[in-house]
Amino acid sequence: xxxxxxxxxxxxxxxxxLYPKYLQGLIDREDFKSxxxxxxxxxxxxxxxxxxxxxxxxxxxxxxxxxxxxxxxxI
Numbered sequence: 657x658x659x660x661x662x663x664x665x666x667x668x669x670x671x672x673x674l675y676p677k678y679l680q681g682l683i684d685r686e687d688f689k690s691x692x693x694x695x696x697x698x699x700x701x702x703x704x705x706x707x708x709x710x711x712x713x714x715x716x717x718x719x720x721x722x723x724x725x726x727x728x729x730x731i
Contacts, residue, residue: 661694663703675704679711 659683670691706708 666705667692667695668707671700671704672707672709675700675709676711 662700673690674683674688678685685697689695689700692700694704
């Protein structure tokens with residue numbers, strides 16, 4: 657049986673900071689998860705959803721990289 661732990665303010669702030677970076681591929685899953693040792697990856701995703709955390713609002717497009725990707729996949 658899994659135990660539920662209340663989320664601390666520090667955990668919520670870390671999630672707000674790191675989840676968008678994870679979604680953007682700036683940090684990998686293992687590094688992201690290591691910040692929250694008592695949380696499952698699914699619980700992190702659910703909490704981010706409840707807090708309405710996305711990568712969109714934090715994402716800045718690097719035009720050079722974007723153009724390289726578009727050329728590679730030939731859109």
